[in-house]
Amino acid sequence: MDKLIRPLVVIIEREFARFISQRTRLISAMVRPLFWLIVFAAGFKSTLGIAIQPPYATYVTYDLYVIPGLVGMVCLFNGMQSSLAMVYDREAGAMKVLMTAPLSRRLVLAYKLIGSTLVSVIQSYLFLLIAIGFGVDLPVLGLIQALPAIIISAYVLSLIGLILASHVHGLENFAGVMNFVIFPSFFLSSALYPLWQLRESSESIYWISEMNPFTHLIELIRFGLHGEPFSTNTLIIVAIALFTTSFIHLLFKPDS
Amino acid sequence: MALSIQDASYSYGKAVALKNFSSCFEPGAVTALLGPNGAGKSTLFKLISGLIRRQSGDFSLDGESWTSHSPRIFQKFGFVFQEPALDSMRSGLANLKYAAGLHGLDRPKTKQRIEETTSLMNCSSYVHRDIRTLSGGERRRIEIARALIHKPKWLLLDEPSAGLDINSRAKLSLDLHSLASNKGLGILWCTHVTDELCPQDALVILINGENRYSGSCGSQDEMIRTYNQMVDKHG
Numbered sequence: 001m002d003k004l005i006r007p008l009v010v011i012i013e014r015e016f017a018r019f020i021s022q023r024t025r026l027i028s029a030m031v032r033p034l035f036w037l038i039v040f041a042a043g044f045k046s047t048l049g050i051a052i053q054p055p056y057a058t059y060v061t062y063d064l065y066v067i068p069g070l071v072g073m074v075c076l077f078n079g080m081q082s083s084l085a086m087v088y089d090r091e092a093g094a095m096k097v098l099m100t101a102p103l104s105r106r107l108v109l110a111y112k113l114i115g116s117t118l119v120s121v122i123q124s125y126l127f128l129l130i131a132i133g134f135g136v137d138l139p140v141l142g143l144i145q146a147l148p149a150i151i152i153s154a155y156v157l158s159l160i161g162l163i164l165a166s167h168v169h170g171l172e173n174f175a176g177v178m179n180f181v182i183f184p185s186f187f188l189s190s191a192l193y194p195l196w197q198l199r200e201s202s203e204s205i206y207w208i209s210e211m212n213p214f215t216h217l218i219e220l221i222r223f224g225l226h227g228e229p230f231s232t233n234t235l236i237i238v239a240i241a242l243f244t245t246s247f248i249h250l251l252f253k254p255d256s
Numbered sequence: 257m258a259l260s261i262q263d264a265s266y267s268y269g270k271a272v273a274l275k276n277f278s279s280c281f282e283p284g285a286v287t288a289l290l291g292p293n294g295a296g297k298s299t300l301f302k303l304i305s306g307l308i309r310r311q312s313g314d315f316s317l318d319g320e321s322w323t324s325h326s327p328r329i330f331q332k333f334g335f336v337f338q339e340p341a342l343d344s345m346r347s348g349l350a351n352l353k354y355a356a357g358l359h360g361l362d363r364p365k366t367k368q369r370i371e372e373t374t375s376l377m378n379c380s381s382y383v384h385r386d387i388r389t390l391s392g393g394e395r396r397r398i399e400i401a402r403a404l405i406h407k408p409k410w411l412l413l414d415e416p417s418a419g420l421d422i423n424s425r426a427k428l429s430l431d432l433h434s435l436a437s438n439k440g441l442g443i444l445w446c447t448h449v450t451d452e453l454c455p456q457d458a459l460v461i462l463i464n465g466e467n468r469y470s471g472s473c474g475s476q477d478e479m480i481r482t483y484n485q486m487v488d489k490h491g
Contacts, residue, residue: 002360002361002362003360004360006356006357006358006359006360006361006362007357007358007359007360009357010353010354010356010357010358011357011358013354013357014343014346014354017346017350018345021345021346089343092340092341092343092344093337093339093340093341093342094341094342094343094344096305096307096335096337096341097341097354097355097358097402098358099305099306099307099325100305100306100307100330100333100335101327101330101355101358101359102327102328102330102331102358102359102360102406103327103358104325104327105325
């Protein structure tokens with residue numbers, strides 16, 4: 001059993017050690033969504049309310065609406081940064097140690113994903129607690145009910161990051177990919193505004209956003225935070241994530 | 257536990273790196289895989305370690321063939337790569353613990369093995385320091401200690417002395433040879449310099465991807481002469 005558990009433990013330990021030791025990463029992981037919450041959402045709070053739409057039972061203030069999107073942002077950035085770390089490891093040579101370990105490649109990558117997911121989940125809850133501290137009226141029970149949704153979202157976003165990392169050579173190229181992935185994913189989603197509002201402005205942008213997986217992950221978190229932790233969507237996303245995980249080692253070529 | 261390679265070939269596009277390479281490396285001794293730059297030594301090393309996908313050839317350890325990545329077989333190997341492969345953001349100790357964990361060693365066993373391997377490689381005094389603060393030679397010793405952490409049967413070294421000064425190279429060579437003789441470890445040592453080898457080492461000379469000589473030389477001079485002859489003839 002140790003042969004399976006100990007590698008998982010040390011891979012997770014390394015993810016955390018790296019996250020904690022990189023103070024700028026730790027701080028920016030919190031500052032980035034807080035900046036949106038404190039500056040952006042505060043500015044719109046008095047002028048924007050969100051009309052009644054599921055899962056909300058009544059009108060909600062903009063800062064409450066934007067929270068799931070910001071949790072998604074935390075997971076999205078961490079997923080990409082974990083993958084960036086993987087590209088760095090590959091360039092610095094540390095990846096060779098992992099690739100020559102007596103573990104199947106599938107297991108190695110699954111462990112990396114679990115490590116990255118855990119870091120994302122912890123960051124997300126840290127952010128949620130700070131948001132409560134800033135006066136966002138989040139339902140306490142929702143914090144617990146959202147856990148599965150946050151775990152799934154963090155896992156899927158780490159998975160996407162890993163797929164990108166398997167195809168990107170060189171740190172400088174990864175920075176470009178981050179711009180092409182993070183910003184479109186975030187802005188073309190329901191993170192900052194409901195999709196029906198987008199539809200009023202542009203039908204094509206609405207459909208792009210509707211098809212954006214990030215939209216569905218944010219909605220999972222939104223419904224989770226407001227008392228609906230599971231839906232059909234959850235099962236579909238979990239199934240896709242597990243299916244993709246079982247093939248990810250094929251994308252991660254040893255020669256790359 | 258002999259390491260055997262039969263008919264291994266590998267090309268990077270049209271450039272042939274290895275051509276029907278065959279050899280059998282005996283356990284409990286140092287085998288030097290000697291060849292000039294670009295001879296195919298690192299390619300062979302990467303093929304054994306599964307870092308590149310095999311194109312042809314049969315690789316076996318004690319008669320048991322393995323595919324490009326076999327966790328069970330890899331438990332028996334320790335690898336030291338040509339380029340530094342330590343996590344420079346952590347200490348030497350953290351790097352060793354990480355490697356021990358990847359090999360499934362529990363905490364008490366990890367502690368014990370770290371003590372043993374750092375003592376063997378004479379790096380106990382600086383293993384707690386950050387990798388960034390260590391010299392090239394110190395880093396190399398930690399890398400070798402890491403490769404030995406799980407008590408492998410074979411230690412595979414790809415130019416481990418690259419970038420080291422003469423004294424560090426001589427000390428490293430001495431320590432590695434004593435590992436082979438005292439611990440019964442098989443060592444496959446890819447290198448292009450002969451002065452770090454011992455006359456009793458088995459020699460495989462690789463030139464332009466082909467095995468041009470297998471055997472052993474009685475003396476250092478004989479080794480150098482044989483190597484130069486092969487390079488002149490086939491290089």
